[in-house]
Amino acid sequence: MKKIKKKKKKKNILELFNLILNINNINKKKELFYFVNLLFENNREMFLFDIAKEYISLYEKNNFLERIEIISSYKIKNILFLKNYLKNKLNLKEIYILKEKIDKKLIGGFYIKLHNQKKEINFSIINKLNKFKQLLN
Numbered sequence: 125m126k127k128i129k130k131k132k133k134k135k136n137i138l139e140l141f142n143l144i145l146n147i148n149n150i151n152k153k154k155e156l157f158y159f160v161n162l163l164f165e166n167n168r169e170m171f172l173f174d175i176a177k178e179y180i181s182l183y184e185k186n187n188f189l190e191r192i193e194i195i196s197s198y199k200i201k202n203i204l205f206l207k208n209y210l211k212n213k214l215n216l217k218e219i220y221i222l223k224e225k226i227d228k229k230l231i232g233g234f235y236i237k238l239h240n241q242k243k244e245i246n247f248s249i250i251n252k253l254n255k256f257k258q259l260l261n
Contacts, residue, residue, distance in 0.1 A: 130164060130169075133164075133169065134160060134161070134164050134169075137160055137169070137172065138156065138157060138160055141156055141160070142156070163175075181240060184240050185240055187217060188215065188216045188217040188218075189216065189217060189218050189219075189220065190210075190214065190216050190218075190219050190220070190238055190239070190240050190241065191219075191220045191221075191222050191238075191239040191240060192210070192219055192220070192222065192236055192237060192239065193221075193222050193223045193224075193225070193236070193237040193239070194206075194221060194223070194224045194225070194234055194235070194236055195225045195226075195227050195234065195235040195236075195237075196224075196225075196226060196227070196230065196233070196234035196235070197226065197227065197228055197230040197231055197232050197233065197249075198226065198232075199224075199226060200224070200234065203221070203224075207219045207221070210236070214238075214241075222239070229250065230248040230249065230250050231248065231249040231250050231253075232248065232249035233247045233248040233249050233251070233252075234247050234248060235247065235248050235251075
């Protein structure tokens with residue numbers, strides 16, 4: 125496997141950040157340049173992925189954004205209604221659906237994973253049956 129030179133790696137990372145973040149402000153570009161240089165000078169570029177993930181997480185929390193995963197027993201027809209309901213109920217500005225998965229084991233209803241809040245909301249029939257079973261025991 126061919127190793128990429130540090131200078132080339134740094135240049136590629138800066139270009140990628142500029143492309144993704146669409147930075148037009150010259151001061152922001154300078155800040156990004158200094159930050160990436162600092163990481164490379166201190167041999168910390170291997171932490172860039174973790175830093176980026178943490179930055180995205182903090183950005184989403186501070187701007188009331190949420191990424192969700194929906195697992196249901198069937199294809200949800202009115203996904204817009206569900207998104208608006210969750211936005212109002214959870215006091216969010218926007219919801220991004222990462223994945224919509226169908227799981228026939230749920231029998232009916234749906235299950236939602238909220239990534240930023242690290243919560244799960246379970247509206248499945250199987251969950252209600254399991255709770256009822258626990259009450260009987």
